Amino acid sequence: MRPSALRPQQTPPREPELAGPFPPDLHDVRHLWLKAVLLAVWVLASFVATYFARDLQDIVVGEWPLGYWIAAQGAVLVFIAIVVVYAWAMSRFERQDAQAASAALAEGAHPAEHRRG
Amino acid sequence: MANQARRRRGVRLPAWLRPHQFFILYVLGVLGFLALMTWAESQGLSRHWIGPIFLFLTVMVYAGIGVYGRTSDSDEYYVAGRRIPPMYNGMAAAADWMSAASFISLSGALYLQGFSGTSGQAGGLAYLLGWTGGFCLVAMLIAPHLRAMGLYTVPDFFHVRFGGRWPRIIAALAAVLCSFTYVVAQIYGVGLIASRLTGVQFEIGIMLGLGGVLLCSFLGGMRAITWTQVAQYVVLLLAFLIPVSWLAYKQLGNPMAPAVYGEQISKIAELETQLLDSAAEHQVVQAYLRRAKEMEARLQDVEGALERERELGRERIRQLRAQNADVGLIVSASRELAALPRDAASARERWTREMHENYERAKPLGGLPPHSQAYAGDPNGTPEEQREYELARRNFLALMFCLMVGTAGLPHLLTRYYTSPTVAGARASVAWSLFFIALLYLSAPALAVLVKFEVMQNLVGSSFEALPNWMAQWARVDSSLLSIEDVNGDGIVQFGEIRLGADLIMLATPELGGLPYVVSGLVAAGGLAAALSTADGLLLTISNALVRDLYFRGTKRDASPEQRVILTKFTLLTVALSAAFVAALKPSEILTMVSASFSLAASAFVPVMVLGIFWRGTTRKGAVAGMLAGLGVAVYYLLSHVPAVRGALPGWLLADGLWFGIQPISAGVFGVPAGFVAAAVVSRITRPAPVPTGVRLEI
Numbered sequence: 001m002r003p004s005a006l007r008p009q010q011t012p013p014r015e016p017e018l019a020g021p022f023p024p025d026l027h028d029v030r031h032l033w034l035k036a037v038l039l040a041v042w043v044l045a046s047f048v049a050t051y052f053a054r055d056l057q058d059i060v061v062g063e064w065p066l067g068y069w070i071a072a073q074g075a076v077l078v079f080i081a082i083v084v085v086y087a088w089a090m091s092r093f094e095r096q097d098a099q100a101a102s103a104a105l106a107e108g109a110h111p112a113e114h115r116r117g
Numbered sequence: 118m119a120n121q122a123r124r125r126r127g128v129r130l131p132a133w134l135r136p137h138q139f140f141i142l143y144v145l146g147v148l149g150f151l152a153l154m155t156w157a158e159s160q161g162l163s164r165h166w167i168g169p170i171f172l173f174l175t176v177m178v179y180a181g182i183g184v185y186g187r188t189s190d191s192d193e194y195y196v197a198g199r200r201i202p203p204m205y206n207g208m209a210a211a212a213d214w215m216s217a218a219s220f221i222s223l224s225g226a227l228y229l230q231g232f233s234g235t236s237g238q239a240g241g242l243a244y245l246l247g248w249t250g251g252f253c254l255v256a257m258l259i260a261p262h263l264r265a266m267g268l269y270t271v272p273d274f275f276h277v278r279f280g281g282r283w284p285r286i287i288a289a290l291a292a293v294l295c296s297f298t299y300v301v302a303q304i305y306g307v308g309l310i311a312s313r314l315t316g317v318q319f320e321i322g323i324m325l326g327l328g329g330v331l332l333c334s335f336l337g338g339m340r341a342i343t344w345t346q347v348a349q350y351v352v353l354l355l356a357f358l359i360p361v362s363w364l365a366y367k368q369l370g371n372p373m374a375p376a377v378y379g380e381q382i383s384k385i386a387e388l389e390t391q392l393l394d395s396a397a398e399h400q401v402v403q404a405y406l407r408r409a410k411e412m413e414a415r416l417q418d419v420e421g422a423l424e425r426e427r428e429l430g431r432e433r434i435r436q437l438r439a440q441n442a443d444v445g446l447i448v449s450a451s452r453e454l455a456a457l458p459r460d461a462a463s464a465r466e467r468w469t470r471e472m473h474e475n476y477e478r479a480k481p482l483g484g485l486p487p488h489s490q491a492y493a494g495d496p497n498g499t500p501e502e503q504r505e506y507e508l509a510r511r512n513f514l515a516l517m518f519c520l521m522v523g524t525a526g527l528p529h530l531l532t533r534y535y536t537s538p539t540v541a542g543a544r545a546s547v548a549w550s551l552f553f554i555a556l557l558y559l560s561a562p563a564l565a566v567l568v569k570f571e572v573m574q575n576l577v578g579s580s581f582e583a584l585p586n587w588m589a590q591w592a593r594v595d596s597s598l599l600s601i602e603d604v605n606g607d608g609i610v611q612f613g614e615i616r617l618g619a620d621l622i623m624l625a626t627p628e629l630g631g632l633p634y635v636v637s638g639l640v641a642a643g644g645l646a647a648a649l650s651t652a653d654g655l656l657l658t659i660s661n662a663l664v665r666d667l668y669f670r671g672t673k674r675d676a677s678p679e680q681r682v683i684l685t686k687f688t689l690l691t692v693a694l695s696a697a698f699v700a701a702l703k704p705s706e707i708l709t710m711v712s713a714s715f716s717l718a719a720s721a722f723v724p725v726m727v728l729g730i731f732w733r734g735t736t737r738k739g740a741v742a743g744m745l746a747g748l749g750v751a752v753y754y755l756l757s758h759v760p761a762v763r764g765a766l767p768g769w770l771l772a773d774g775l776w777f778g779i780q781p782i783s784a785g786v787f788g789v790p791a792g793f794v795a796a797a798v799v800s801r802i803t804r805p806a807p808v809p810t811g812v813r814l815e816i
Contacts, residue, residue, distance in 0.1 A: 042253045053491035063379035068489045071242040072562040076249045083256045087544040
């Protein structure tokens with residue numbers, strides 16, 4: 001790792017009070033939507049489902065009382081799914097961005113070639 | 118030559134497995150060692166040897182990896198050179214994450230508390246959900262963003278993002294505070310296991326375990342710790358899954374415990390109703406009630422009662438002497454006399470505790486809630502029951518919230534993701550960690566159910582003469598772990614007469630299920646691995662915070678990176694020793710202490726970290742205010758309910774009673790919002806006025 005990344009105090013902050021030396025990058029809207037949707041699923045699987053656990057307990061699926069099953073297994077499986085989907089989707093977004101960037105580069109390079117031709 | 122080459126080609130692994138050859142060899146080695154020990158036991162290897170062999174060999178393996186990975190290069194020491202592949206990073210994070218509390222106490226808590234615990238003490242599945250659900254927050258809100266910044270410690274984030282001095286200092290102090298309570302709990306776990314395995318004193322057990330921790334983290338920092346944690350994960354996973362699968366196979370004919378234990382849930386519910394109707398259980402309840410009443414009567418007049426008790430003891434010794442009774446009897450009688458409280462104050466304290474304990478045990482089912490019932494009380498019952506239901510549910514959700522948010526704030530976990538090579542690698546690492554954690558956590562409720570069935574079906578109703586050997590052994594280590602007493606004097610074990618401590622269930626499972634003693638050794642080694650791996654990570658976090666973030670604070674002091682690493686190593690040694698000293702005082706239950714540090718981490722770090730990452734308008738003063746407010750509220754609420762503090766400070770300084778009926782363990786419920794609000798409001802106020810020139814130019 002470059003040591004310079006760690007010593008931001010060598011480059012004094014432009015705005016001493018706001019944001020400090022390292023304001024976060026602006027977040028991509030698609031990323032924020034992805035996070036929002038997955039967090040909503042997270043709240044549903046954990047807080048909402050356990051809030052109604054007593055009511056779900058009377059529903060028995062196979063040998064399992066549903067309220068117990070969700071808290072003991074179902075929610076954990078949903079958590080794994082959320083984290084995996086997030087990692088997959090973000091990598092996909094990054095690939096798309098990289099493709100778009102290289103396409104734009106190619107686009108930029110193309111007319112130049114034409115002119116030369 | 119050709120022969121040799123062919124042989125070498127013969128053992129070559131397929132290409133996709135080749136990067137994992139060391140790992141595969143290690144797993145095969147562990148399995149081979151287990152097989153060897155099983156064989157040795159069947160050949161008559163003494164039990165006195167099996168425990169120490171497991172303890173010694175596993176610690177030696179970890180130490181060996183630690184010595185092999187020794188380094189004084191600062192990149193290697195702090196972040197393992199940032200080149201740990203996601204799968205191994207996930208494994209190491211899982212071992213780092215699964216502490217003594219997860220491995221030793223989680224199934225015990227699920228056994229004792231069922232679904233949700235009581236309104237006074239939430240728990241049960243809240244631990245399971247909290248310790249897994251938090252990873253969604255880590256994955257989406259925090260870990261990749263921190264990795265992208267190329268940091269070394271968690272307080273670094275506050276320095277890099279907000280600049281100045283105070284954000285980093287406060288963050289470092291908060292990191293030390295919550296990691297220290299956590300590490301004390303780990304070392305307590307180490308002492309517990311080592312003393313059981315080798316039969317040495319608790320304090321010596323602590324020192325033995327500490328040697329193991331130091332050998333790994335002292336020499337090699339993050340690099341060594343990462344690979345020892347991978348090794349420890351394998352041991353602790355096997356140690357958990359083997360007994361669970363065995364019990365499931367024994368009871369249900371299928372070793373896939375998480376898939377099949379549903380069947381036992383309804384059987385336990387049936388056994389519970391039988392126990393509630395049983396006459397013998399009622400006798401036990403009455404006996405405990407009588408004891409509690411007696412204590413209550415003594416508390417009416419402590420001095421007089423103490424004098425009476427002493428007189429009774431002396432009288433008994435005189436009688437025994439007069440009868441020329443056996444010396445042993447006289448000795449035990451005088452020991453009882455000596456064990457009486459010294460003065461009225463300690464008598465009051467002890468008798469109050471015993472009164473509460475006896476009242477607790479005088480409840481039906483020994484005070485345990487019905488196993489699969491969600492929340493105590495009854496939503497359709499009397500107003501009192503409705504209120505209890507409401508409180509139990511509220512505390513369950515609150516505890517879950519604190520554990521989840523705390524997960525996203527615990528520094529020793531977050532630094533784990535600094536070691537991955539890329540940001541995408543950090544995301545994948547979180548996913549792998551959750552997968553490896555779930556392997557164990559999905560089995561924990563299964564184990565609780567299977568053990569409860571075993572106890573209710575086989576132990577209850579057996580005769581006191583035929584009690585298995587292991588019960589006496591554990592009762593000797595610590596009577597709070599296991600106590601069993603023929604309260605109603607019928608010579609038969611009732612459910613109400615057994616009391617198992619939360620820390621015991623997992624450690625005693627192999628003996629309870631009648632497994633070979635080797636499995637007991639393996640389980641203890643697994644508990645040791647869990648405690649050591651977490652302690653490693655925590656100690657490194659604490660010493661890094663103290664040295665990098667507090668002592669050196671930026672680059673003002675002259676010191677080469679090597680000198681810093683050496684200083685960090687010695688700080689680590691000091692911290693480890695002081696943690697061992699605190700642990701030797703046997704503070705309180707592991708799980709409670711750990712949960713408290715989650716509340717602290719949640720309130721101190723998460724609000725400011727999330728705002729700092731997602732809101733560019735967060736200012737330095739806002740960050741300081743947010744951290745102080747969050748931490749302050751959480752610490753205040755926690756301390757207000759510690760009896761010692763309540764006695765020492767005037768009442769008007771402390772929180773009056775419980776706020777909204779939330780237990781102090783979930784102080785984060787108040788600390789997190791306080792942190793968010795304070796950070797947001799102060800950032801708004803201290804924000805510089807927008808520069809007006811831009812507007813004028815447009816006009």
